[in-house]
Amino acid sequence: MAEHDPPGALAGYRQLLAAQVRSQLQYRVSFVMDILGNLVLTLVDVATVVVLFRVTPVLGGFSLPEALLISGLANLSFALCDLSVGNIDTMRLYIRTGRFDAVLARPLSVLLQLICGDLALRRFGRVAQGVVVLVIALNLVPVRWTFARAALLVLAPLFGAVLFASIFVAGSTVAFWFIESGEFANSFTYGGRDFSAYPATVYAGWFRKAFAYGLGFAFVAYYPALAILGKPDPLGGPRLLSWSSPVVALAAAGVAALIWRTGIRHYRSTGS
């Protein structure tokens, strides 16, 4: 969409972002608390894994360090996605209040405007936390490093972020049809994060099929972790699956783009 932007559009996005940063620095006490709280938030997700392992030595056939690797990959992927497109989930507010009309009227890309609408500085903290957890986990698990595995380690969080971003964008379009969709999309965005943070083996039945393969969340952390650890898939999938995260993520992005375009065309103002 960016190629349709008029000259000087880049400056427009930059101004939107700068205004956001300034406004957040206005209320200092609140800002400091926000940063602190978010620093601890990711830690809590990891602490939850550790607490569960206080009660059991293995979970779904995975040891604590292995589970931490999965959790670290999932959290880093989600943090990267949240940093870049996380703000899209405010779109339902734009639509409900009618502010979306103003967004459409500006000569800038709709998606990019929404994303720049609220760059939360605090989200940088979560990315840093994700990296720290991943480093700790990698120090605890025995890995026979090869070039392919090292490359996958770097690429997996990026493609994981692309997959999450696709879900975020597709989920936000629900608001085009259901104005009061509320937290509906959260089941798949934040739900997807929670699903990805644990070995897919703990889930069962149609629920696992839908989240792991239907929505592709097994490819965020579970399969890349299997490839890095050199473990065969306990669910009996072929070895190739462990390496197919990029393909799955790109396919998801394509589907999300289609849904987004359909949604935009379907949009009728609430008139408020």
Next chain:
Amino acid sequence: MGAAWALAGAGFRRYSTYRQATVAGAFTNTVFGFLRCYVILGVAAAAGGTAAGYRGSQLVTYVWVGQGLLAVVQMWGWTDLADRIRTGDVQSDLLRPVNTVASYLATDLGRAGHAALTRFVVPTVVGALCFGMYFPHAPLGYLAFLVSALVAVVVSFGVRYLVNLTAFWLLDIRGVITLWQLGSNALSGLYFPLAFLPGWAQGVLWLGTPFPAAFQAPIDILVERGSVAHRSLLLLDQGCWAALLIGACLLVQRRAERKLVVQGG
């Protein structure tokens, strides 16, 4: 008293008009119920059937009733008062001939009543249909749960109201909300049963913070964990926190009213 009933009724009706949002919320709680239930059952299975004194069926109830209770006590996303303070609308609340804390509490109880009939029922029924759920043996267990859940709403309201009151001083309360969410997620028993923690940490949480009283207490009472005496202590803990928090709300409210400068024009 008549005013309180009218306000509670208004709270109930207000939420009953958001039908799509109620359905979306119940759906989301149900999806998360599946996520949490599989993980916690995975833990229990690997640990040999019981985890920290909970049997599998008790953990199923813990997860699903918890997913329903979440909306009733409303752990997240209540900034009505803070928004009104920022815009200056709060002045009309202060002009009313009813105590502000009491009127907000009455409205919140009405909201909780609506959530109990809608958002609580959906995950609980789905959980009971898809997994083997634990039900209390003693009829008194249900009554104790009802009382405990009601007190949990008051405790949660107390903390939320205090969090919102900080807007009188800070105006932007994003940061305070983040800290409250941190506490209400991890320390209330939502992420894992608090009994999974070491004993000293449990003591600190129950006695030093109001979070378990808003969430873990009613669930432990429903799944009949521990002796009757132990469960009575939970109720006592809840009662103390509710009294303490409402007292604090009244006190801070009075200080805040002296501080108020109406924003905007």
